[in-house]
Amino acid sequence: MRITEHRGNDDLLTAGLGLEGLRAMTPPAFIEATAPTSVELRRRALWANWRGIADLTPGGGYGSLYGSTHAVPGREFSALATVPGAQQPHRVLVQVPDAFDLKRRCVVVAAASGSRGVYGAIAVASAWGLPKGCAVAHTDKGAGTDYFDLDSGQGVRLDGTVGPAADGLAFAPQAPAGATGIAFKHAHSGDNPEADWGHHVKQAAQFALNSLDTAFPQAAPFTFDNTRVIAVGISNGGGAVLRAAEMEGDWLDGVVAGEPNVLVEGHGSRALYDYTTEAALLMPCALLHPALAPLPQPPLQAQVAPLWAAQCAALGKAGLLDGTDTAALAASAYQRLHDVGWTDDALRAGALSAGFDLWRSVAVTYASAYTRAPLGEMPCGYGFSALDAAGKPRAATAAERAAWWSDASGIPPGAGVFAVPPAGSSPMADLQCLRALWTNSNEALAAKLHAGVAQTRAGFPRAGLPVVVVHGTSDGLIPVAFSSAPYVAGAKAAGRDVRFWQVRNAQHFDGFLGLPDYGARYVPLLPYVYQALDRLQAHLDGNGPLPADAVIPTVPRGAGNPLEARHLAMPAQ
Known part of the structure; x- marks a missing residue:
């Protein structure tokens, strides 16, 4: 210690x-x-x-x-x-x-x-x-x-x-x-x-x-x-505290889970790896569909739009989408995502993850974890390295090594570390390889990945444990329809005391609300997590009931306006 x-x-x-x-x-x-x-x-x-x-x-x-x-x-x-x-x-x-x-x-x-x-x-x-x-x-x-x-x-x-x-x-x-x-x-x-x-x-x-x-x-x-x-956490941390909630013993008194990455049996729940690889392939193209305009403007929007159009073309050439021009291909990608549960709100907010190529980064890391891949044998031939000016792997410097622990977010790219595809591959081939690990369940490595994902499936809270789940309806990284909504539905069907706040106009990343267009469109989720903790603590003290289920009708603050209490529309006691 x-x-x-x-x-x-x-x-x-x-x-x-x-x-x-x-x-x-x-x-x-x-x-x-x-x-x-x-x-x-x-x-x-x-x-x-x-x-x-x-x-x-x-x-x-x-x-x-x-x-x-x-x-x-x-x-x-x-x-x-x-x-x-x-x-x-x-x-x-x-x-x-x-x-x-x-x-x-x-x-x-x-x-x-x-x-x-x-x-x-x-x-x-x-x-x-x-x-x-x-x-x-x-x-x-x-x-x-x-x-x-x-x-x-x-x-x-x-x-x-x-x-x-x-x-x-x-x-x-x-x-x-x-x-x-x-x-x-x-x-x-x-x-x-x-x-x-x-x-x-x-x-x-x-x-x-x-x-x-x-x-x-x-x-x-x-x-x-x-x-x-x-216990409290958001995103993967939210999923972690829900996994703790299912453990036996009277050691935990209450749980608040914000935008949790959680997988359950049935009720429309989908695995993170499934919808991540699906989004990596189809979302960049789908975002060009006029039904989603205007998109929130992430950094480098002008630079990524031509890349998204090129991805449409590559998907069409591979026979994965219908159509011959960008408009038709985008319509095909948009419809396919809609058909499996993606909402317009989730797709719009997902523009940030598509713009930063976050879907690929998540898929590469999780494929390795789920298959327990040894070093040098990562799925689809990926590795991680510092890069030189030409984009080629090189040894890290002492200064880079020194800052990894403080500066990195835990999944490259970041802090000078990058995911490196195999030599001679193409971006489309890499994405198809990662996606095939989910869709080709008869292949040995895909079967291993499915087994790894199955080990992450959550149960429901132990009886009597109060749980509050908070999730933004515009979450484009962990869509509520694939995670919190199925979890809550299953928990309630099992007779568990789970309360659910669905926050309108809240997406996944409060940290990106400093981007002007995101701040204008979306409200932060953290105030609701804090408020849920306050309500839970008061309940445990005997000073009030748990919060009731609510779909919270927030009001975006618009461009140039400071956030005010009226925008949050916090549920009354």
């Missing part, structure tokens, strides 16, 4: 940056680029994870209308934990505020969103729990930013600094002789971490109790019987 103190200009919530420091367009600098200190790395990781999750722009409402970035002094306890049967550990980290309320023992346990590192839920869980005197437990749920440089044989220590494999790293892969490039835990652990998300969350909660025993020995023991435990 590693214990650090965070007070003065290095607090728990923002590492001393405050709201203005988090808003800065450039990350906190390292004094020595090739050898940053653990303090510098932590500060920069907090900066990156806050900005990746929350809309901190002036006028966006954070810190004034909802949320807090006020300094919270305290201690952090961190360690590596391993779930039974796993080859690689996951990070667990507990933040204990100096103002921890010993009379109202409270732990908020959270899993990082996406494949982010251990601070990936800082804006979700810590911003709500720390100011209330709760300890906050985090896990990277077997993913994270513990990249390993195969060329230099170096990875990431517990404190975020770079070192050799002998230093007891957070991730050290089984690498064949002569392996080159970059490995990271989600893709190359040899585990299927998503299958164990619930166990990751429970281990983080148990580590929180152990840490509180150390922090307050005079008040020990801290147990699940005498300490309230609330």
